[in-house]
Amino acid sequence: MKVLVIMGSPRKGNTYRAAERIREIIQKKVPVEWEYVMLKDAHLEDCRGCYMCFEKGEEYCSLKDEASPLEQKMMDADGVIFASPVYGFQVSYLMKLFIDRHGYIFHRPRFFRQKALLLTTAGFSGMSDVLKYLNLVARIWGFEVSARVGIRSHATFGPLPPYVMDENERKLQVAAAAFLTALQSGTRSRSKLFDVIGFHIGRAPIDELGDLAPKDHKYWKEKGWLEKGKRFYVDVPVNPLYHAIGLMVEWYMRRRIRKDLRAVIKD
C-alpha cells in the first residue's frame, strides 16, 4: 500500500508532525510505503491562466515544471493526504498553487481508485473552511474522502494545554483508523449525494458545450460518461433518490446553459 502526502506547509512544522503521527499510527498496524511531497521544494510555476489545459489539454501547458509528475505520483498512490496549515483562514499559498496547476482535473476527474485524508492545523480558527475547501477539491477530482481532521497547534504561544494535546491525539487516531480501513477495503463505497450531484453538474456543461469544450467533451465521451442513464463516473451503487436529484439538477443546468448559448449566438 502506498500513501502520498502533499504537504502544503513551507516547513516541517505542526502539519508535518501531524502527518507523521498519522504515519506512525498506520505503520504500527500495517506496512505502508509513505512518501512526502514537500510543495516548498517542488518546482511548480505560477499558473498563467491561459486556458490551454482546459481547451486543448494539459500536455499543451507552456510551463515546464513538476505538475505532471506530481499528478502521476497521486495516480500511483493508493491514498493521498492533502495537508495544509490554515494561513489567513484558508489553505497555504503552496497548496493553492498545487491545486491551480492541476485545475484541468476539475473538468476531467480521474482519481476514482484513490482514497483521501484531509489534514489541517491552525492556531485557533479557519480549520472548517480549509477542510471544506479541500473536501470540494478532492471529491471533484474523483477521490473518495475517507477522513478529515483539523487540529489546533499554534507556534508562538508556548506549549499546548494537555487537554488540547489529548484532543489532537484522539482526532488523529480516529482519522488514521478511518483512512486505513478505507485503504484496506480496496473498493469504493456507495456514492454520496454530493458526489452524484457533482457528476451531473459536471456533465451538463460538458455535453451542452460540445465542440466549444473539445478536450473535455472527448474525455467524457470516451469514458462513456455522456451516455443516457449513466449514474456516476464509476460503477458503484447509486441511491435511486440521489440519481433522481442529480438528474433534476442536470436538467436545470442544461436549461440555463442553453439559454446562455442562445443569447450569445443571437448577439
Ligand SMILES: Cc1cc2nc3c(=O)[nH]c(=O)nc-3n(C[C@H](O)[C@H](O)[C@H](O)COP(=O)(O)O)c2cc1C
Ligand atoms: C502566515 C500565517 C497565517 C496564519 N493564519 C492563521 C489563521 O488564519 N488562523 C489560525 O488559526 N492560525 C493561523 N496561523 C497559525 C497556523 O495555522 C498554525 O500555527 C499551524 O499549525 C502552522 O502549521 P505549520 O507549522 O505546519 O506551518 C497562521 C500562521 C502563519 C505563519
